[in-house]
Structure formats: structure tokens, C-alpha cells
Amino acid sequence: MKQLHRLLSALALLCLLFPATAQQSINWNKGGSDYTTLEANQIVRINPITGQKDVVIAKNLLTPKGANDELKVRSYSFSEDNQKVLIYTNTKRVWRYDTKGDYWILDLKTNQLSQLGKGFDASSLMFAKISPDSKSVAYVYKNNIYAENIATHKITSLTKDGTKKLINGTFDWAYEEEFSCRDGFRWSPDSKSIAYWQIDANTIRDFYMINNTDSVYSKIVPVEYPKAGQTPSSCRIGVVLLATSQTKWMKLPGATNNNYIPKMEWVPNTNKLIIQQLNRKQNVSTLFIAEAQTAATTAIYKETDEAWVEFNNRSGESVGWDWLDNGKSFLWISEKDGWNHAYKITLDGKEQLLTPGDFDVIDILSYSEQNNKMYYTASPDNPRQRYLFSTTLDGQGKSVRITPMTQSGTHSYEISPDQKMAFHSFNSSQISRMSEVVNLPDHSVAGGKEGIEAKLSKVRLAQRPIDFFDIPIEGGVKLSAWMVKPVNFDSTKKYPVVFYVYTEPAGATTKDEYYTGRNNLYQGDMGKDGYIYVSIDGRGTPLPKGRAWRKAIYRKIGQINIADQAAGASYLLKRPYMDSSRVAVWGWSGGGSTTLNLLFQYPQIYKTGIAVAAVGNQLTYDNIYQERYMGLPQENKEDFVNGSPITHAKNLQGHLLYIHGTGDDNVHYQNAEMLLNELIKYNKQFEFMAYPNRSHGISEGEGTSKHLSTLYTNYLRKYCPPGGK
Structure with a gap:
């Protein structure tokens, strides 16, 4: 149910950090003075300060003996002695990612290129890794583990x-x-x-x-x-x-x-x-x-x-x-005190808090015992954003913000092993991706080049009137939200409102990022067409707002998150420029489930819904996810039932378009058929689209994406007409 969110997040991060031609993350050398990466199917070494590039492995070295074309490198890794390179190519998708393929070894002393697992099926090896002594490679083939001697190519099962x-x-x-x-x-x-x-x-x-x-x-x-x-x-x-x-x-x-x-x-x-x-x-x-x-x-x-x-x-x-003290202790993140914090844990179980305070550590990026320093991301003052902070590993230091205060938005870093430099990328809802190489800890631009600070003075902001704000609801809870108003907005008119939803623990929709506020399924410009576009993150979404916020949803998916959305919508729809007769909601996966629940449980608010790949019945989803957040059905089945859209389908009053791929291995197509049966039982009229053999992302097959987008757009325009009145 969270696959789509993870995929979009991963793609967004990759686009932020690296050019479109890159196929994997950069590989810093152990000293941190330079790094290698893929460019034009060659492995190059780059000095991040001067930009000087040296080809480490040229295309001719990647051409097998007797072949006309070089291997198409998907990723690579060096051995511990830096004398061998493991090449991953000819990949094949398994469920979500290309985790099967062919592996080759290039000996940098002899320039000999040899294939691993000869005699095995093409594109069938998984997760090959060179041993620490650089003498063997291990991999998985047909759910068994094999070791292959690099020198002799003897394979041992x-x-x-x-x-x-x-x-x-x-x-x-x-x-x-x-x-x-x-x-x-x-x-x-x-x-x-x-x-x-x-x-x-x-x-x-x-x-x-x-x-x-x-x-x-x-x-x-x-x-x-x-x-x-x-x-x-x-x-x-x-x-x-x-x-x-x-x-x-x-x-x-x-x-x-x-x-x-x-x-x-x-x-x-x-x-x-x-x-x-x-x-x-x-x-x-x-x-x-x-x-x-x-x-x-x-x-x-x-x-x-x-x-x-x-x-x-x-x-x-x-x-x-994350090991410290030569393996005698390690870093660990826990929210045991109500906030996500970094701890130092010894092998005998003693712990030391490294990041005290009423804020969440989002992620640890780098740590160095030699420097007595740990870098991590957090955003204590704005849960929609992300900044770089540092503190000491001895637990005696204070957290210090490293990201400049003038750069408000979302920041990503790839920090060198010596912590002297970092690739820094920045974006926000109004500013597309910018990148630079910075010195640490002062965050100055490396190499005397033009950095983000200088670029900001010349950048053209996105022409989108997106507003971030909080919505107060009962119990002192503040929901995070954004709104994009129509182009040439006139407060004396009434506009249709479209809510984009997710609301479950696997994803948040209100982050201050460049793609926030855009609707890629809609053909055209929603702002120019006269729609108000809104998204709200309620309790249970993974924003850095503390444990109580995130875990309020326990055993109440389909209830608390739905009530929060409805309360937020009711609050906003009191504004005179919002047309309460034209209110639509849409979402994908967990957002599709939310769409159904909102349409069924609050028909007085939501008049039109478009639900894609939705879980209609929580008892159909996998045990690891659903039981983590909902408990065991054997103990509290009523919560699964009460939170499932099919329980409330009989209340449908508005217009519903339901979309599902029949080949969805994540949220099974049976959810659609169970929901259809319930709607049919109560003579509820709706529209339905099944995409044959398409998986959870509904992207396979010629013409699929355009067809889905056209379907979505036409339905929204028909039942939630655009424009101010």
C-alpha cells in the first residue's frame, strides 16, 4: 500500500541529488577527497571541488571478449583492495525493483572481464557481493546461496x-x-x-x-x-x-x-x-x-x-x-521518550541519549568518531521541511543547525567519509532543485563556485500560489495543510475544491517540496482551469511531530485519520470562496482507501471521489503492515471492520470512480470486486475501470498512463466542474 509513496520519494531524491544520466549514487573514496559515479556508461572519478573528471573504467574495458557492445552498467561496487570491480547488468524486475540480473568481475590489474555464475540462467543472480578479503563473490540463485572463487571461478553451493x-x-x-x-x-x-x-x-x-x-x-x-x-x-x-x-x-x-x-x-x-x-x-x-x-x-x-x-x-x-568504539557500541534511533532521537547503545545494553529535546531526528546521515561528530536531518520548527544538524558523539554537545537559515525548504546531503564536504541539494514548493558542493561544518561553497545562496537571488519562483498553514481541530490538534488557489483568484467567486489524500503511516503529503501541489494525473493546469487544490496531513502520518502524533492512529486506521480529514475539510469549507456543492477527493493506494471512506462516511462533505488501487477491506491486506498499525484481527476484528470502506459503502450518495489493476500484487484486485459487490447490493451507482494485468502503479502497457490521466481528468471535470462562479 505504501509502494507508490516509496517509489515517488526515491525518484524525487534521485532527481534532486544527481543528473538524469546517473544510474546510482556517488561512491566517495575512503579519504573523501573524490568520488566515482557512472557517466555515459563509464565509471569516472570526479574531484568535487575542481570538477576534474578522470575515466576509471572506460567502455572498452566493459566489453566482453567477442562481443560488439559494452555491458550496460546498472550499478557497480569495488572490492576492499580496490583491485576488482563488480558490475551489475542485464537486470530484471522482481516485484518492485530490478533485483535480478547478471554480474561480471573486472580485474583492474589484468583488465580481464569475466562473468559470474556461468551456466546459470540469464538475469537470475541476486545481491552479489565481494568478500572482505576480495577473493570470492557470493550471490543468490533460485533461492540458494552460492560462493564463487574469483581466480578460479569455482562455484560452491x-x-x-x-x-x-x-x-x-x-x-x-x-x-x-x-x-x-x-x-x-x-x-x-x-x-x-x-x-x-x-x-x-x-x-x-x-x-x-x-x-x-x-x-x-x-x-x-x-x-x-x-x-x-x-x-x-x-x-x-x-x-x-x-x-x-x-x-x-x-x-x-x-x-x-x-x-x-x-x-x-x-x-x-x-x-x-x-x-x-x-x-x-x-x-x-x-x-x-x-x-x-x-x-x-x-x-x-x-x-x-x-x-x-x-x-x-x-x-x-x-x-x-552504525558501529562505534570498534564494534563495542552503535547508534540507534528510538522514540521511547516521545520523540525520535539518536542513542548510543553499548553491547551490554547501556544507552546514552545524543539528541535531547522536543523534536524528531529524521535520519542520521554521517558520523565520525575521529571528529566526534554526527550529522543528521531534522526540522524542529516546521514539520514540512528538512535541514542538516550536527551534534557530538560523546553526548556532551548541543545540536547545531548547519543549513543556512536563509534557505527555507527541504535539504538533502551526501556527506564525504571525512565529513569535510557534502553534496547539498535544496528545493521547496516554489524553488526547483538546486545543488552545490559545500564545505563542512561551515556550509561554505567549495571551490569558489556559485552556490545556492547566490542562485537564490536570481531564481525565478514557481508561479503557483501555494500556501502552507495549520488547521485547528477539536482537542487542540493542528493538522498540516497546503492550498493552491486558482490563477487570477477572485475572492468574491466560489470555486470547486479538490482534496488530495493519503493519511496513513506510510506517507505524508504536505511536505515543502517542489512537486507538492501538483497533480500529475490531471491533464492541463488545475489552477488555470479554476480549481482550488488542497491536501491535509492528519494524525498518523509520518511527519516529525512526535510519537503521540504518529501513533494516535493505532487500531484506528479508517477512523481517526478519516475524522481528521473531515474536520479539516469542514473548517476550510466555511471560507466563502469555496463551493461546498463542488467538493472532490482523490487518492491512490492508502489514499484510495481514504477517498472511499470519506465519500462513504461523510457524504455531506465530499460529493465526488476518484479512488485508485484502494484497500476496500483491511482484512485483505498483508499481516505485517496491517497488524503493525491495527493489532491482530483475532483480538480486535471490529477495528478492521469499522475502518474498512466496504463497511460504509451503503452510504454512498455522491459520484464515485473506482480504478484498479487486475495484476496488482500489492493491493489485490479482490478489493475491487468485494467493494463492487457491496455497492451493487445497495443499488449504489458508480463508475469502474479495471486495467488488465497492471500492477499497483498502473503503468505497464502501451497507452496506459495517458488513458488513466484522460479518464481521471474527464471524470473530475464532469462531476466537479472547474471555474469560479
Whole structure:
């Protein structure tokens, strides 16, 4: 349900930080004086101050012997000794991302290019990684883990029991979607063993999607998918020795199918693992140290919450651990005191708060024991924005804002390992992406070039009258909102209002970013056509406004968030220039669910709704997401029922356009059919569009995006006519 938000966020960040030709993030060298990146399918080294570029790996080195064309590089990584480069190419999508492909090794001493996994199917290897001693590469093939000697290309099967549902070294659908877990194995520091996840989904029922278009006979597309209330797949951590291919399973407490393991890494310079275990309700998080040789485990740190405990202490995928003191302590983020803060945790469980105060740490970006400094993002005064701050790692310093006060908006940074420089990008609702290289900690422009501050004096602001404001509602709650008024707005006229919604814990819509206030589904300019466009973030959305704000929604998705939206809309619709007879609402995924609930529960407010890929019945969605925020159906099923749109479908009075892809592996098409049945039962008239074999993003197939946009635009204009009256 949150896939679309993650994808858009990732794409936006990539566009902000790097040119359109880049295919992966920059790779700083260990000293931090320069970095490598991809340009025109070559790996180049760039001095960030002078801009000087040197080709490290030219196209001719990427051309296999006997081939006419070079490999099309999707990403690359260097070995620890910097003598070898791992090339990822010929990629193929698995669920959401291109995580299968071919891997090649380029030896920089001999310039020899050789393919890994010869004899295996094309585009079938996953997550290849060079060992710390630079002698081997490990990868996943058909849910088994293999190690390949780089010099001899001898391939050793480290696991042999992998099947479609017994998964070694990677994850099932639910783990990938809900924990951002994809890469499921880790090399030991001494390169002698590999720790890995094993997911046993044999007890998970398949959900069947039907492909009716690629043949005259239909094709069943099964997805192992644990619905809310269903027992999770079993999960355990094993350590396999390369010398023997024998696995030892770590002895974690509790049933393997009643707990989750979202994070696991090796403790530096040891033969120990650190493992995060969540109970099924996800309200207890325990960190364990596991002895790889004996498999014994010891709990070192536990956190509980009346609602849920966030599973990942860093944004993005669950890869990596932030180690300090040569592996004796680490950084951890927790909201245990009511705010998201950074802590230093020792291996014996002692903790030290590093960022005290009534504000949320958004993310840790960089830390250096040598400099006694940690950089992180936060925005204590405006939850819509993001700025760079620093503090000390010894817990004695105060938080200091590094981003200039004159640059109001959203900031992103890629900080060098020595913390002396950073790629800095800035944007806001009115200012498109700007970038520069800055010195740290003074944030001065590196290399004497024109920086963002100088550019701001000459920039042309976006010609969009977007206003950010708060809406007070009952209980002293303030909702975050924005509004875009029509071009040539006349306060004496009444205009139609279109609300864009999401409202669930996976995404926020009111951030101060350049794409905020735009509607990419609408053909034309909503402002010029005479629409007022509005979005509101209520309680439960992941804004940096504290734990109480975010977790007020626990067990009340479809209720509290819906009531907040309606209260915000009622407050705004008192304004004389808003036409209460022309009020529309639309959203995608969780926003589609919100659209349905608003249209059904508050028909006196919302007259027209366009819901895309919506969850109509919360009991149809996956257990990890739905149970995290709603509890277990076995204990409080009434909350799932009360929050589901199908429960309220009988109240439809306005105009509804419902859209869903029949190949949606995320929010299954069954949601559409369940909802249609309920609407039919009560003789509720509506319009419906099914996109054959399209997934959650409804983007596959020639002409799809244009058709969807045309459908959306025509329906909105017909039932919520534009223009002031």
C-alpha cells in the first residue's frame, strides 16, 4: 500500500541529488577527497571541488571478449583492495525493483572481464557481493546461496534446500514490502562464513492473480501473501561455513513463525552477529548478540511501545549498522521518550541519549568518531521541511543547525567519509532543485563556485500560489495543510475544491517540496482551469511531530485519520470562496482507501471521489503492515471492520470512480470486486475501470498512463466542474 509513496520519494531524491544520466549514487573514496559515479556508461572519478573528471573504467574495458557492445552498467561496487570491480547488468524486475540480473568481475590489474555464475540462467543472480578479503563473490540463485572463487571461478553451493517457498538469502513478498528487506545475506569479517536469512513460506497460502490477456487460456499467477490475521512465514538466521557448506542456526527465543527479524549484521572484527527480533504485534523489539560458532544468543536491549516499535533505525533498506568504539557500541534511533532521537547503545545494553529535546531526528546521515561528530536531518520548527544538524558523539554537545537559515525548504546531503564536504541539494514548493558542493561544518561553497545562496537571488519562483498553514481541530490538534488557489483568484467567486489524500503511516503529503501541489494525473493546469487544490496531513502520518502524533492512529486506521480529514475539510469549507456543492477527493493506494471512506462516511462533505488501487477491506491486506498499525484481527476484528470502506459503502450518495489493476500484487484486485459487490447490493451507482494485468502503479502497457490521466481528468471535470462562479 505504501509502494507508490516509496517509489515517488526515491525518484524525487534521485532527481534532486544527481543528473538524469546517473544510474546510482556517488561512491566517495575512503579519504573523501573524490568520488566515482557512472557517466555515459563509464565509471569516472570526479574531484568535487575542481570538477576534474578522470575515466576509471572506460567502455572498452566493459566489453566482453567477442562481443560488439559494452555491458550496460546498472550499478557497480569495488572490492576492499580496490583491485576488482563488480558490475551489475542485464537486470530484471522482481516485484518492485530490478533485483535480478547478471554480474561480471573486472580485474583492474589484468583488465580481464569475466562473468559470474556461468551456466546459470540469464538475469537470475541476486545481491552479489565481494568478500572482505576480495577473493570470492557470493550471490543468490533460485533461492540458494552460492560462493564463487574469483581466480578460479569455482562455484560452491552453500545452501541446497531453496525452493520457491523456502527462501535463502533473500525474502518473500511481505518482508520486502513491509521491512524493505531484499538483500538477505552478509559476509563475515574474516570471509570464512556467511550469515543469512531463511524464510519458510510453505505455510503461507498463495493468492492467485489471473492473467487473461497474454494467451487464449488464462494463466494463474500465484503470490505467497500472508493476509492480516494469518500466521507469518517462519524466519531464522543461519551461518554457513564456506569450507563445509554446513549451516548452524542461531537460537533465538520464541516460535520462528510468531516473530520477525528485520535486521541482522556482523559485529565488526568478531564472529558474532547482532539481530533485531520483533514480536508479531511489533510492539516489542529486542536486540540479540549471537555467537556464530555456538549459535547461543543473548538479549542486550529491549524496547516496547503501547502501539508499535519502528523496525528500522535508519531510513531505506534494512542494510548496515552504525558501529562505534570498534564494534563495542552503535547508534540507534528510538522514540521511547516521545520523540525520535539518536542513542548510543553499548553491547551490554547501556544507552546514552545524543539528541535531547522536543523534536524528531529524521535520519542520521554521517558520523565520525575521529571528529566526534554526527550529522543528521531534522526540522524542529516546521514539520514540512528538512535541514542538516550536527551534534557530538560523546553526548556532551548541543545540536547545531548547519543549513543556512536563509534557505527555507527541504535539504538533502551526501556527506564525504571525512565529513569535510557534502553534496547539498535544496528545493521547496516554489524553488526547483538546486545543488552545490559545500564545505563542512561551515556550509561554505567549495571551490569558489556559485552556490545556492547566490542562485537564490536570481531564481525565478514557481508561479503557483501555494500556501502552507495549520488547521485547528477539536482537542487542540493542528493538522498540516497546503492550498493552491486558482490563477487570477477572485475572492468574491466560489470555486470547486479538490482534496488530495493519503493519511496513513506510510506517507505524508504536505511536505515543502517542489512537486507538492501538483497533480500529475490531471491533464492541463488545475489552477488555470479554476480549481482550488488542497491536501491535509492528519494524525498518523509520518511527519516529525512526535510519537503521540504518529501513533494516535493505532487500531484506528479508517477512523481517526478519516475524522481528521473531515474536520479539516469542514473548517476550510466555511471560507466563502469555496463551493461546498463542488467538493472532490482523490487518492491512490492508502489514499484510495481514504477517498472511499470519506465519500462513504461523510457524504455531506465530499460529493465526488476518484479512488485508485484502494484497500476496500483491511482484512485483505498483508499481516505485517496491517497488524503493525491495527493489532491482530483475532483480538480486535471490529477495528478492521469499522475502518474498512466496504463497511460504509451503503452510504454512498455522491459520484464515485473506482480504478484498479487486475495484476496488482500489492493491493489485490479482490478489493475491487468485494467493494463492487457491496455497492451493487445497495443499488449504489458508480463508475469502474479495471486495467488488465497492471500492477499497483498502473503503468505497464502501451497507452496506459495517458488513458488513466484522460479518464481521471474527464471524470473530475464532469462531476466537479472547474471555474469560479
